[in-house]
Amino acid sequence: MRYISTRGQSAPQAFCDILLGGLAPDGGLYLPESYPQVSRADLDAWRQLSYADLAYEILSKFITDIPADDLKAIVAKTYTADVYRFTRNGGNASQITPLTKLDDGLYTQELSNGPTLAFKDMAMQLLGNLFEYVLDKRGESINILGATSGDTGSAAEYAMRGKHNVKVFMLSPDGKMSAFQRAQMYSLTDANIFNIAVRGMFDDAQDIVKAVSNDAAFKKQYKIGAVNSINWARVAAQIVYYFQGYFLATQTNDEQVSFCVPSGNFGNICAGHIARMMGLPIKQLVLATNENDVLDEFFRTGIYRPRTSAETSVTSSPSMDISKASNFERFVFDLVGRDPVVIRDLWSKVDQGKAFDLSTTVYWKDLPKFGFVSGRSSHTDRINTIRFAQGRYQVMLDTHTADGLKVALEKRQPGVPMIVLETAQPAKFEETIREALGAEPVRPAELAGIENLEQHVVVMDPDVEAIKRFVVERV
């Protein structure tokens, strides 16, 4: 399997190269040359598999440059009930991403049972193991530069801490994450982890990551890699749980399901889009945003209008406070018939802070083929949905999953099971849970009191050259 750039001006690459490379040299995002197709016979055979075996079957279609036995071992070591042990609601940890039934045909899928209590662990634990394998084989090292709005950072740091050939430089929006999220990252003392709080929003941090990555000479000299979902490996790993959710919610492969995905950077739902393109019977992909509704606006109107940081709200679902969604470029590439010239034209506007409008183009009529619908949720909706889920189903939701359930209930279709992806545990957002329920969410004993630990973080302006200097002085 080879990978092409959405901008069409970089040479196709193999998986291990793009794993280490992250963003394509032409500024685009890598995607497989074509999506592997899953037959009915595949689905029939896969329904019985454990999560790790299912992950191997799916990932081996995308990763063809790691020997089968090695890939199998990496996947088996990643997807264990011990790594994803923080189940709640009676979930079966051996299923890794179990479903919680809320009502007939309505489920949440627990993606946040890993070490940092957010869905990022599903891919990031695999990335940690893949990096270690590929770097050891090549005798190389890597310096990860990442951006987080709250969850990618801790997931990456927990996955990479202590790894001898990896350093992590993580940019976070200063003062915008929950107290628990800050403590999770900033309390780490590993020598290969560096936290930088940027005076700005997540989008400012992500812009810095892209600017550094687009400096080819710097990237090469300082071996800069990526763990954000601009890295294809993140998206690939996330495809697996859509298959697992489908199998758990259905009896036969004749049925369809819909997924509702709390969205910000469009990485999670992009994996769902790819699962659907591979042939998984997904009826609708329901995209839910918070008050930062740039993606909802696109799916309603055809206008993609990224907001500035000043126009981006700080909300009680802070990990979704994103107004420029990286992975959206991957979806639009498919929507416009995989034409890199069109993508270059559209993203030249985005890169200048301008909007584009597809509603007046030939591409817009094709949108229904992709199964997307969308909605948005506000702070009041979130609070009401957390109360509703607790009262009606005795299930405590985090604030992002609450945004998902709010929109899922609006878009649900009769006879089609709806799976809301649970993207984080409520323990990460205690302040809002207290506001909604007047109660404390449970948290794993080993994470008790992390807010009281000493924190290690430097605060910097969103200045690309200053961040580069910070990296250079520490590699």
Ligand SMILES: Cc1ncc(COP(=O)(O)O)c(C=O)c1O
């Ligand atoms: C808890 C949580 N929910 C939802 C999202 C949005 O996911 P995505 O950026 O893949 O759209 C994020 C961050 O990405 C998150 O951390």
Ligand SMILES: N[C@@H](CCOP(=O)(O)O)C(=O)O
């Ligand atoms: N919501 C994320 C930010 C988006 O990150 P990505 O790594 O999925 O691209 C976070 O919580 O950090």
